[in-house]
Amino acid sequence: MNQLCFKCKGRGYCNRGFCAIRQKIQVQKTFNENSKKEFYGENYNVFVGKFGYPDINVGLLNINEPKKDETIDNPLLWSNDEYDINKIINLRSNLINSNFKTRVKGFNDRFMDLVQEVSLTDKPVDTEITLEKKPQFKLTFNQDTTPFGPSIKLEKARLTENSHIPSKVDKVVNDELTATEGLTELHKKGFDGYYLTKVFSVGNLGLNTNKKLVPTRWSITAVDDTLGKDIIKEIKDYQISSGYRLYSGGYLGNNYLIMFLPEVWSYELFEMQTSSPSITSAMHDWENYYGRKDYAEETAGGYYAARFSILQQMKILKRQSTILALRLVTNDYWAPLGVWVVREAVKKAMNNNPLEFNTKEELIEYTINFAKKQFDYDLSPMIQNSEVLRQIKTQKKIVDYE
Numbered sequence: 001m002n003q004l005c006f007k008c009k010g011r012g013y014c015n016r017g018f019c020a021i022r023q024k025i026q027v028q029k030t031f032n033e034n035s036k037k038e039f040y041g042e043n044y045n046v047f048v049g050k051f052g053y054p055d056i057n058v059g060l061l062n063i064n065e066p067k068k069d070e071t072i073d074n075p076l077l078w079s080n081d082e083y084d085i086n087k088i089i090n091l092r093s094n095l096i097n098s099n100f101k102t103r104v105k106g107f108n109d110r111f112m113d114l115v116q117e118v119s120l121t122d123k124p125v126d127t128e129i130t131l132e133k134k135p136q137f138k139l140t141f142n143q144d145t146t147p148f149g150p151s152i153k154l155e156k157a158r159l160t161e162n163s164h165i166p167s168k169v170d171k172v173v174n175d176e177l178t179a180t181e182g183l184t185e186l187h188k189k190g191f192d193g194y195y196l197t198k199v200f201s202v203g204n205l206g207l208n209t210n211k212k213l214v215p216t217r218w219s220i221t222a223v224d225d226t227l228g229k230d231i232i233k234e235i236k237d238y239q240i241s242s243g244y245r246l247y248s249g250g251y252l253g254n255n256y257l258i259m260f261l262p263e264v265w266s267y268e269l270f271e272m273q274t275s276s277p278s279i280t281s282a283m284h285d286w287e288n289y290y291g292r293k294d295y296a297e298e299t300a301g302g303y304y305a306a307r308f309s310i311l312q313q314m315k316i317l318k319r320q321s322t323i324l325a326l327r328l329v330t331n332d333y334w335a336p337l338g339v340w341v342v343r344e345a346v347k348k349a350m351n352n353n354p355l356e357f358n359t360k361e362e363l364i365e366y367t368i369n370f371a372k373k374q375f376d377y378d379l380s381p382m383i384q385n386s387e388v389l390r391q392i393k394t395q396k397k398i399v400d401y402e
Helices: 020-034 075-080 085-092 112-120 167-174 179-188 193-201 216-235 301-317 340-351 360-375 380-384 387-394
Strands: 038-048 055-062 096-103 125-131 151-159 244-251 254-261 266-273 283-287 322-329 355-357
Touching: 038 112, 038 193, 038 216, 055 112, 055 125, 055 151, 075 340, 096 125, 112 151, 112 167, 112 193, 167 179, 179 193, 179 216, 193 216, 216 301, 244 340, 244 360, 254 340, 254 360, 266 301, 266 387, 301 322, 301 340, 322 360, 322 387, 355 360, 360 380, 360 387
Parallel strands: 096 151, 266 322
Antiparallel strands: 038 055, 038 125, 055 096, 125 151, 244 254, 244 355, 254 322, 266 283
16 A cells, blocks of 8 residues: 555545556646647547537547557456556546537538548547647546546547448448437447447437437437347347346446346346445436336436346346346445446446345345445345335236136
């Protein structure tokens, strides 16, 4: 453990094995020394803001030097290789959001054709950028989106190499399909949610008269929700699972306990900070067999991201179940990195071998004891307030009338 430095002022940042404030100062110094107003580098993604809607900022996410780095915008790699928060922040600090303002419909800005082309490429493309001024270090955090460095107004931009757009994508984009049809079609063709979010957010999908920009944080949830609903339609034709299962696992201090119960599809999520052991501090949303009609206000994007990763596993198992998911967030998750963390943490849990139980009571008892032992957290109030468990207890089944 490092000795506390004067910068921390007793706030405990050094207790993580490094001093976060010292680290930030070093990254800031390095960035500012190397930053340039004009630069040539790879474009890794796009970002569509939401402030000022319907007049919003659209940006290219570039690094300001001619080097290639396949790790800088790759959540799947981060998760597979167990990148820690510090390493991810260091990577993302180098991304500059070179942005311009435009309307969500009409696409009349001179940069829009370039941004749409970049959003469709399946690999980074070299871009020449001129900014309004030299960027200075600033890191933007958001609960839903992955962090990036400073945002500066874009003056000029041009691609310096031919972009590669997959033919399957080009066909769907130019077909007269709704955005929902386009997303589900591309997902079935093997394109993952990270790529589809980029494609969807910049108005590539939908009927020509309906195409519009979608802020990145909204498009992430829209993609998770749309693809999830498509899988739900499929799993409702599957047989109901047998037995009771508990999947557990996580990533970056986001820990999941996911109960599979042998009932028709329904889904519930509780989210808790383990440092606040109270039912009043828990966030909660759920849906029955017929789904939700409104947005999951409490658990927000995490609701749809967790549901999507769970549904992907159910599709593999070819069984439907009632799901009770419990997210326990520890102090190890000390900086928000975006909803992708939820998606990957749940995926890790689902890839672990589940524990199996003979009864619902055994499953619940074990889950409560496990959370108490591992996280010093009492799940009893959440279990008592579970809507899906109440539904299982009260709903009538056909066998009840035989």
